[in-house]
Amino acid sequence: MITTINKETILVVAEHFQGDVRPATYELVQAAETIQQIRPGPIQILILGQDVEALANLLAETTGKDVLGISAPQLSHYNGQVFTEALVDLLSGAPPAYVCVAHSSRGSDFAPGLAARLKGTCITAVNAIFACEEGICFSRDLFGGKVTAEMVSSASTTVLTIAPGSYPPSSGSHLKRRGRGGVQHKKISVKEKKSKTLSIKLFQTSDVDLSDALVIVSAGRGIGDAQNLERIYALAALIPQSVVCGSRPVIDLGWMPYDRQVGVTGATVSPALYLACGISGAAQHISGMKGSGFIVAINSDPTAAIFNQSDICIVEDLDVFIPALIDAITTRR
Amino acid sequence: MNILVCVKQVPEPETEAHIDPSGQWVKMGGGSNLRMNRFDECAVEAAVQIKERHAGTTVHIISVGPASSDAIIRRAIGMGADQGTHIVASADGFVDPSTIAYWMSRCPAAREADLIFCGTMSEDLMQGQVGPLLADRLSLPCASAVVRVDLQLKDEQVQVEREVEGGYREVVALKLPALLTIQTGINQPRYPSLSNLLRANQLSLDTRQADEMEEVSSLQKVLRMMPPRKLRDGRILKGSTTEKAEQLVTILANRSYLS
Numbered sequence: 001m002i003t004t005i006n007k008e009t010i011l012v013v014a015e016h017f018q019g020d021v022r023p024a025t026y027e028l029v030q031a032a033e034t035i036q037q038i039r040p041g042p043i044q045i046l047i048l049g050q051d052v053e054a055l056a057n058l059l060a061e062t063t064g065k066d067v068l069g070i071s072a073p074q075l076s077h078y079n080g081q082v083f084t085e086a087l088v089d090l091l092s093g094a095p096p097a098y099v100c101v102a103h104s105s106r107g108s109d110f111a112p113g114l115a116a117r118l119k120g121t122c123i124t125a126v127n128a129i130f131a132c133e134e135g136i137c138f139s140r141d142l143f144g145g146k147v148t149a150e151m152v153s154s155a156s157t158t159v160l161t162i163a164p165g166s167y168p169p170s171s172g173s174h175l176k177r178r179g180r181g182g183v184q185h186k187k188i189s190v191k192e193k194k195s196k197t198l199s200i201k202l203f204q205t206s207d208v209d210l211s212d213a214l215v216i217v218s219a220g221r222g223i224g225d226a227q228n229l230e231r232i233y234a235l236a237a238l239i240p241q242s243v244v245c246g247s248r249p250v251i252d253l254g255w256m257p258y259d260r261q262v263g264v265t266g267a268t269v270s271p272a273l274y275l276a277c278g279i280s281g282a283a284q285h286i287s288g289m290k291g292s293g294f295i296v297a298i299n300s301d302p303t304a305a306i307f308n309q310s311d312i313c314i315v316e317d318l319d320v321f322i323p324a325l326i327d328a329i330t331t332r333r
Numbered sequence: 334m335n336i337l338v339c340v341k342q343v344p345e346p347e348t349e350a351h352i353d354p355s356g357q358w359v360k361m362g363g364g365s366n367l368r369m370n371r372f373d374e375c376a377v378e379a380a381v382q383i384k385e386r387h388a389g390t391t392v393h394i395i396s397v398g399p400a401s402s403d404a405i406i407r408r409a410i411g412m413g414a415d416q417g418t419h420i421v422a423s424a425d426g427f428v429d430p431s432t433i434a435y436w437m438s439r440c441p442a443a444r445e446a447d448l449i450f451c452g453t454m455s456e457d458l459m460q461g462q463v464g465p466l467l468a469d470r471l472s473l474p475c476a477s478a479v480v481r482v483d484l485q486l487k488d489e490q491v492q493v494e495r496e497v498e499g500g501y502r503e504v505v506a507l508k509l510p511a512l513l514t515i516q517t518g519i520n521q522p523r524y525p526s527l528s529n530l531l532r533a534n535q536l537s538l539d540t541r542q543a544d545e546m547e548e549v550s551s552l553q554k555v556l557r558m559m560p561p562r563k564l565r566d567g568r569i570l571k572g573s574t575t576e577k578a579e580q581l582v583t584i585l586a587n588r589s590y591l592s
Contacts, residue, residue, distance in 0.1 A: 017499075078503065081474050105497040109477040112465040116431065121552035124460050137556060143457050146350040147359050148559045149427075155552035194474035194508040198492075203502045215590060239590060249371075252518035258500060265478075265496060273590050280346050283459065294588060295565065296581065301347045308561045312584060313569045314577055324578035329591060332582055 005044055005068070007156065009096035010035050012065070013087070014047040015104060016055055021062075024102035029063050030167035031129060031160070032100050038131045041097055044068060045181075048086055050076040053185055060181040069185045077197035080109045086190045088117045095120065095157040103161035105265070111161045120157030125283060127166040141283040145305025164264060165287040204258045208243060215242035215273045218262055218289070221249040222278020222299055223318055229255055231322045232277060238329045245269070247285045263288035278318050281306030298322075334390040334486070336380045337446035339437060339467070340373040340409055342402040343457040352558045358426050359558060369405040372452025374522040376515040379482055380450050381413035381523070387484065391415050393442040397433050397543065399424040410533035411525025417536070418442050422543035429551035434466035436546055442539070443471060448491065449512040453478050464514035474507040477514040 005011060010032045015022040025045075032043045045067045047056050056069030070090065074082050087110075091099075095118040101107040103125050115122035128139040137150045138160060210216065217236040219229060229244075236242045244260065251261040262269055263285040274292035279285060281297070281304055289295070290309055297310035300317045307313045314321065344350075349362030369377075377394070384390040392414040396402045399421065406417035420436050422428065437443050449471075451464035461477070468475035480502065481494035489509050494502040496516050507513075525533070570577045585591050 078497075079505065080476060105478050105495065108461050109465070109475075109495070112430070112462040113469045113475065116466055116469040121429075121431065122462060123553060124462060132556065134556060139559075140459075141561065142459065142558075143344070143350040143359065144346050145561055147352065148561050150556045150559060151553055152556045153553045158553075194511070195476070196506050198504040198506055200497070200501055200503050202500060203494075204500045239585075240592070248517065253521075265498065273585070273588070282346075282456075290564070294590075296585075303349050304347075305561060307567055307569075308563045309565055310567050311565050312581065313567050314581065315569070316574055316577060320574050321578065324574045325581060328575070328578040328582040332586065332591070 005091060005096055006094045007097060008041040010041050010043045010098045010100065011091075011096040012043065012045045012100045013107070014045055014055070014059060015102040015107065016047065016049060016052070021055055021059060022102070024104060024164055025059070026063070027164065027167040028100040028102060028162055029065060031126075031162045032098070034129045034167070035098050035100075035136060038129075038136050039097070042066070044096070046070065046090075048072070048075055048083060056183050056185060060183045063181060064179055065181040067181055067183050069183065070188060071185065072188045072190050074190045074192055077200055078106050079192070079195055079197040080113070081195040082190050082192055084110050084114050084117065086188060087114055089188070091118060097157065099157065099159040101159060101161045103163045103264075107161050111159050115157065115159035118157045118159070120159060121153050121155040122159040122161070123151050123153065124161045125163045126160050127163040127283070141305075144280050144282045145286065145308070146303060163283060163287055164268075165290060208259055210243060210245065210262070210267045210269045213241065213243040213269065213271045215239050215275070216245050216262070216269055216271045216289075216292070217242050217275045217277065218245045218247065218279060219250055219256075219277050220247040220279030222280065222301075223250070224278070226253070226255045228318065231326070235322055235326055238326065247279050276306050276310070277322065279306050280304050281309060334383075334387055334448070335446045336383060336390060336392045337442050337449045338373070338376050338380045338392060338394050338409065338414065339449065339451040339463065340377065340394055340396045340405055341370045341452070341455050342367050342396065342398050342405045343370045343455055346456065352560070356557045357555050367401055367404070369408055370452050370455050372454060372456070372515060372517055375517050375519050376450035376452050377409045377412050377414060378520045378522040379515055382520065383448075383482070383484055384413060387486070393418065393446070395437055395440060395442055396420070397422050397436055403538065406538060407530070407533040407536075408525055410536060411530035412523055413529060416442075416539070418539040418541070420541050420543050420546070427555040429553055430460050430462035431466050432549050432551055434463050434470050435549045436543055437463070437467055438470035439546060440539075440541070443467070447510045448484075449473065449510070451512065451514045453514045453516045461514070464512060468512035471510075471512070473510055473512045475512045475514070476505045476507060478516045479513045480516050480519045482513065482519075
C-alpha cells in the first residue's frame with residue numbers, strides 16, 4: 001500500500017525510546033480514532049528515528065494502521081530542530097488536518113514550532129476530544145486543574161499534544177483485530193544547522209520501585225516546610241508497605257530525591273491507596289497517580305483540584321491534621 | 334552578551350478561580366495574590382547567574398500582561414536584571430500564545446538578544462507554547478525543559494541538558510542566538526536585594542500597548558470554561574480535626590490498609 005498524507009489525514013507521530021514504542025503512542029492512536037469518528041479522515045502513523053523499520057512494522061501489526069517509517073542518521077537522538085525540519089519537509093506540501101503528538105518532554109518540545117511552520121495552530125495537554133456545535137472541541141485543564149477550557153481550532157492544520165493517561169492504551173488487543181496496516185519506509189537526510197543533540201544520559205537511577213508500592217504517602221508544596229516531612233515519614237511508618245513520594249515542587253526544592261517524584265516528569269504509580277498530603281492536583285501530578293485504587297486528599301485549600309480526583313476529601317491544615325492522624329492510628333492499635 | 338528573559342504574572346495557586354459571566358474566562362477570587370510564574374523565576378535566576386560569571390552581560394526582562402505585571406518586571410530587576418519591557422495587555426480573556434510570541438518578537442530587546450530564556454510553562458494556563466513559538470518567530474534554535482545551562486562563548490554556543498521522562502537527560506548544543514525554556518529545579522531563585530529593588534523602582538520601563546501593535550490572526554479560541562470533571566466521588570469528611578482523623582482511620586482500617 002502506498003502511503004499518502006493529505007489535507008484530510010489525521011497524523012499520529014509515534015513516540016519511541018531506546019528501541020521500544022512508548023505506550024503514549026497507543027493513546028495517540030485512540031485520540032486519532034476519536035477525531036476520526038467526528039471528522040472522517042485516514043489515520044496515518046509516522047515514526048521517525050535513526051532506523052525505525054522494525055518499529056514501523058511492529059506498529060502496523062499492533063495498531064492495524066498505515067505506518068510511514070522515516071529513518072535518518074541525524075535522528076539517532078531526538079533533536080527538536082532536526083525533528084521539526086524532517087516533519088516540515090514531509091508535511092508542508094499537503095499539511096494534515098490533525099497531528100497527534102504525545103504531551104511528553106519531546107512532544108511538547110517540537111509541537112508548537114511544528115504548528116507554526118505548517119501555518120497551523122497548536123493546543124497542548126488535551127485530555128478529551130468531543131463533538132460540539134463548532135466542530136471538534138479539545139478540552140484542557142487550566143489554573144492547576146481548577147478550571148477546564150474547551151478549545152476550538154479554525155486552522156487547516158491543528159497540532160495536538162495529548163495528555164498522558166487521557167486515552168488509556170488498554171485496547172491494544174481490539175486494535176489488532178483489524179489486521180495489519182500498510183508499511184512504507186523512507187530514508188532521508190536532515191541538515192543539522194543550529195542545534196545538535198550530543199548524547200542522552202541517565203541522570204538518576206533509583207533504588208525504589210514505586211510501581212510495586214501498596215500504599216503511597218505523597219507530600220506536596222502544601223506541607224510548607226522541609227521539617228514537616230518528618231511527620232509524613234512518621235505517618236508512613238504506621239502504614240504497612242508504604243512509600244513516601246512527592247510532587248514536583250517538593251523535589252525541586254531538594255526535599256526528596258528525584259526518584260520519589262510522581263507525575264508527568266517523574267513516576268506513574270497506581271498503588272491501592274494514595275494519600276495526597278498538601279498536593280494541589282495540577283494536571284502534571286494527576287496523570288502520574290490517577291490510576292491509584294483509593295485516593296485520600298488532605299489540603300487546606302477547599303478548591304484544590306486534587307479533590308476532584310479523590311475518594312475521600314479532608315480540608316485541614318497539615319500541621320494540625322497529620323499529628324491528629326498519627327494519634328488516631330496509634331490509639332487504635 | 335544580551336540575555337532576554339520572558340516572565341509572566343500568575344495568581345497564587347491557592348486562589349479561587351470562578352468562571353466569569355461570559356463563560357469564556359475566569360475571574361480570580363477576592364484578594365488574589367499575584368506573583369511571578371515559578372518557572373520564570375528560575376529563568377531570571379539562570380540569566381543573573383550568567384551575568385555574574387560573564388562581565389558585560391545585560392539581562393533584559395519582558396512581560397505581556399495587565400498593568401499589575403509591572404511588579405514582577407521590577408522584582409526581576411531586583412534579582413539582578415538590568416532593564417525591562419512591558420507590553421500592556423488586558424488580562425480578561427484568552428490570548429493565543431502565538432499572538433504573545435508575535436508581540437514579544439516585535440520588541441528590539443528580542444531581536445538583539447543572544448540568548449532568550451522563558452519558563453517551560455506558566456502555572457496558570459500551562460500551555461508551554463510562548464517559548465517555542467517565539468523561537469520560531471525569530472528563527473532561533475530552541476530547547477525546552479532545560480535543567481542545566483553551560484555557556485560556551487568561544488564556540489558561540491550554549492550546551493544544555495533537557496529533562497526527559499524516566500530520569501534521563503538529553504545533552505544538546507545550540508548555536509547562539511538561541512532560546513531555552515527553563516524547567517524548575519534548575520536553581521533556587523534568589524530574593525531581590527534591597528539596593529536592586531530601589532534601583533528597579535526608579536527605572537522607567539519600555540512600556541508598549543498591545544492594542545497599538547499589529548494584530549495577528551488567531552487560529553484557536555476558548556469556546557467555554559467549565560468546572561473540572563469530578564472523576565471520583567469525593568466524600569468530604571466533616572467534624573473536628575480529631576473526628577476527621579478518626580473517621581479516616583476507620584475508613585483505612587476497613588479497607589485493611591492499616592494491618
